[in-house]
Every structure is written in structure tokens, then in C-alpha cells.
Amino acid sequence: MSEAHAHAAVAEQFDDREQQHEAAGLGMWIFLATEIMFFGGLFASYAIYRNLYPTGFLAGSGLLNAKIGAVNTVVLITSSLTMAMAVHSAQLGRRKALIGFLFLTLLLGLTFIGVKLHFEWYHDYLTHVVPGLGFHPEGADLAHIRALHAPLSSVELFMCFYFFMTGVHALHMVVGVGILTVLIINAFRGCYTRESHNAVEMAGLYWHFVDIIWIFLFPLLYLLGVTR
Amino acid sequence: MSEHVASPKLYIFIFVTLLALTGLTTAIAYINLDAMFGLKNLPLNTIVALAIAICKATLVGLFFMHLRWSSNVMRLVVACAVFWMGILITLTAADFFTRNWTPIPRPWQASVTVQQPSGIVIPHRSLP
Incomplete structure (x- = not known):
């Protein structure tokens, strides 16, 4: 109980709980603004290079599995729902529901990373389409590239974008999984009460932000070359 | 609350x-x-x-x-971030897509050779 009281207290620089809550939210949003800038640079360079090498990007996108991408999109959106429900449970002071929803979010996050590692990146490694690790597409992949008259180096460039953008996104997911683990441990210890649960809300903002990034990555990387 | x-x-x-x-x-x-x-x-x-x-x-x-x-100050942060990302993408694109609008003067395009004191001729690469 003393643990809960310690966390429920208002830090001395704030007048009251409301001001503390507002300050935490503002700080988190400013951090997310820097994240928007960070990913914005990637999206800008994607736009430029896609315009310079349209066939390479089309052919490169054709090497990805859009179905797995769509499944992972559903997994991530579902994890956003469970995260929103976790925040909701924290707001109502329901500890068991909070732990349950945080755990579900953690599982869905791990599912996303697992699918990415096993069904996509490992598959890409086996089919030699990882730039820098002996990039030489074979068989159907090569025929697909030839059919679009795409220079092989431009396809490799697209794969660089693919691995960097999804890699940085997956890194954010790994950080999110770490945050969720800490939240679950603290929730077990009873650190979050109906009055004081800023950490859960801020982690929620982060998790939803990572979801939003994927919402943009999915059509730009996977859906680009599904038909052509 | x-x-x-x-x-x-x-x-x-x-x-x-x-x-x-x-x-x-x-x-x-x-x-x-x-x-x-x-x-x-x-x-x-x-x-x-x-x-x-x-x-x-x-x-x-x-x-x-x-x-x-949320309060307006948080919405303002989001609006600023999106606006600045807009500047980032628009100005980068404006640079790239207008590079060929003005022709480069002829002498600049021609390749130049430089006579080194050693007598070796090094051809300068012409601009792309």
C-alpha cells in the first residue's frame, strides 16, 4: 500500500494532479513530434527515390508478401485496441483488467515481431533479397524484376528502404515491448490507481504512435506492387 | 478527475x-x-x-x-509536428523536381581537362 501511495503522490513541482497529468501528456506529445520528424525524413527520401526509380520500387515491392503485411496490420491494430482498453481499465482503477489488457498487448506486439522476423526477414535472407548480404534474386523473383525492366541496383535500393523503415519500426516495437513489461510488473505491484496512472497513458500514446507509423508503411511498401 | x-x-x-x-x-x-x-x-x-x-x-x-x-496545447503540438513534416517533404521535393527547369550553361557541361605539372592529363568529370 505504501508503494501505491508513493506513486499516487503529486511531484513537488506541480500544483495538483491535473497539472501533473497535463505536463506528462504535453511532454509525451513533444517527444512524439520529434518521432514524426524522424520518420518524416524517411518518408521524404522514400518519395524522392521512388520518383527517381519507379520501376525498381514497383519490382521491389513485388518481392514482399502483401498478405503477411496485411495480417500484421490487423495484429497491430488489434494491439492498439487492447492498449486503449488497458488505459481505459487504468482510468477506472480496475487492476486485473489492466494487467490482462497489457498482457494481451504484449502478446500481440511479440506476435508482430515474430511474424516479421520469421516469415519475412528470414525468408528474404533465404531468397537472397537482403541488400548487402549477397543480393541476387533468383527464379520467380528475378523473372518479376526482368518483366518490369527494373535495374537490379534500383530493386536493391528499394529493399534498403524496406529493411531500414520496417527495421526502425520494429526497433520501436521492441522498445514498446520493454515498456509494456515494466508496466505489467508495476501493475502487479499495484503502482497504478484510479487517480494516478500517467505511465500507462503515456505508454499508450507511444504504442498508438508506432501503430500509426505502420499504417503508413503498409501501403507504401507492401501494397505498391501487388498487381503490377 | x-x-x-x-x-x-x-x-x-x-x-x-x-x-x-x-x-x-x-x-x-x-x-x-x-x-x-x-x-x-x-x-x-x-x-x-x-x-x-x-x-x-x-x-x-x-x-x-x-x-x-485533449487540451488545445497538445493539439497544437501535433499540428506543428505535421506542419513541419509538410515543410520537410515539400521543400525537399521542390528542390529535386525543379533541378532540370533551368538549363545549365554550356561551358559548365563541357568536360574540362587539366594539365598537371607532371604532364599527366586528368579529365574532369562533366556534371551529370
């Missing part, structure tokens, strides 16, 4: 809408809109996909991230 507690029903409604939009954007990707409307220079598929992605991101931001009930 001043914070707003949204109903789970609303969250589930938003979730279902997000799933529907994901299905829609995936389905549209299999239709070649560019060829259908005979547009050569407009990536219509990408424009439609981005429009749907912006709708999805707005739903996540407004409801899951509680911007709908």
Missing part, C-alpha cells in the same frame, strides 16, 4: 472501422487505378492508399490517443 473516460463501445467501433479501412486499402491495391483512368503521371493508387492511411491515423489519434478530449 478532469480526464475523459471513453466507452469501450466507442473503442470497438473505431477498431472495426480501422479493420474495414485496412480491408478497403488492401482490396483497392489489387485494382490498377492508374491504368483504369488512363493516367500516366499520377500515381492514383498511392494517392488513394495515402488518403485512407491519413483517415486511419486521424481515427487513432482522435480516439485511441484521446486528442478528441
Whole structure:
């Protein structure tokens, strides 16, 4: 109980709980603004290079599995729902529901990373389409590239974008999984009460932000070359 | 507590809408809109996909991230971030897409050779 009281207290620089809550939210949003800038640079360079090498990007996108991408999109959106429900449970002071929803979010996050590692990146490694690790597409992949008259180096460039953008996104997911683990441990210890649960809300903002990034990555990387 | 507690029903409604939009954007990707409307220079598929992605991101931001009930100062931070990203993308694109608008003067394009004291002639690469 003393643990809960310690966390429920208002830090001395704030007048009251409301001001503390507002300050935490503002700080988190400013951090997310820097994240928007960070990913914005990637999206800008994607736009430029896609315009310079349209066939390479089309052919490169054709090497990805859009179905797995769509499944992972559903997994991530579902994890956003469970995260929103976790925040909701924290707001109502329901500890068991909070732990349950945080755990579900953690599982869905791990599912996303697992699918990415096993069904996509490992598959890409086996089919030699990882730039820098002996990039030489074979068989159907090569025929697909030839059919679009795409220079092989431009396809490799697209794969660089693919691995960097999804890699940085997956890194954010790994950080999110770490945050969720800490939240679950603290929730077990009873650190979050109906009055004081800023950490859960801020982690929620982060998790939803990572979801939003994927919402943009999915059509730009996977859906680009599904038909052509 | 001043914070707003949204109903789970609303969250589930938003979730279902997000799933529907994901299905829609995936389905549209299999239709070649560019060829259908005979547009050569407009990536219509990408424009439609981005429009749907912006709708999805707005739903996540407004409801899951509680911007709908947040104070104006937080909305201002989001608006600033998006605006600055707009500047980043617009000005970068403006540079790249206008590079060929003004012709480069002829003497600059011609390759120049430099006579070194050693007598070896080093050809300078002409500009791309």
C-alpha cells in the first residue's frame, strides 16, 4: 500500500494532479513530434527515390508478401485496441483488467515481431533479397524484376528502404515491448490507481504512435506492387 | 478527475472501422487505378492508399490517443509536428523536381581537362 501511495503522490513541482497529468501528456506529445520528424525524413527520401526509380520500387515491392503485411496490420491494430482498453481499465482503477489488457498487448506486439522476423526477414535472407548480404534474386523473383525492366541496383535500393523503415519500426516495437513489461510488473505491484496512472497513458500514446507509423508503411511498401 | 473516460463501445467501433479501412486499402491495391483512368503521371493508387492511411491515423489519434478530449496545447503540438513534416517533404521535393527547369550553361557541361605539372592529363568529370 505504501508503494501505491508513493506513486499516487503529486511531484513537488506541480500544483495538483491535473497539472501533473497535463505536463506528462504535453511532454509525451513533444517527444512524439520529434518521432514524426524522424520518420518524416524517411518518408521524404522514400518519395524522392521512388520518383527517381519507379520501376525498381514497383519490382521491389513485388518481392514482399502483401498478405503477411496485411495480417500484421490487423495484429497491430488489434494491439492498439487492447492498449486503449488497458488505459481505459487504468482510468477506472480496475487492476486485473489492466494487467490482462497489457498482457494481451504484449502478446500481440511479440506476435508482430515474430511474424516479421520469421516469415519475412528470414525468408528474404533465404531468397537472397537482403541488400548487402549477397543480393541476387533468383527464379520467380528475378523473372518479376526482368518483366518490369527494373535495374537490379534500383530493386536493391528499394529493399534498403524496406529493411531500414520496417527495421526502425520494429526497433520501436521492441522498445514498446520493454515498456509494456515494466508496466505489467508495476501493475502487479499495484503502482497504478484510479487517480494516478500517467505511465500507462503515456505508454499508450507511444504504442498508438508506432501503430500509426505502420499504417503508413503498409501501403507504401507492401501494397505498391501487388498487381503490377 | 478532469480526464475523459471513453466507452469501450466507442473503442470497438473505431477498431472495426480501422479493420474495414485496412480491408478497403488492401482490396483497392489489387485494382490498377492508374491504368483504369488512363493516367500516366499520377500515381492514383498511392494517392488513394495515402488518403485512407491519413483517415486511419486521424481515427487513432482522435480516439485511441484521446486528442478528441485533449487540451488545445497538445493539439497544437501535433499540428506543428505535421506542419513541419509538410515543410520537410515539400521543400525537399521542390528542390529535386525543379533541378532540370533551368538549363545549365554550356561551358559548365563541357568536360574540362587539366594539365598537371607532371604532364599527366586528368579529365574532369562533366556534371551529370
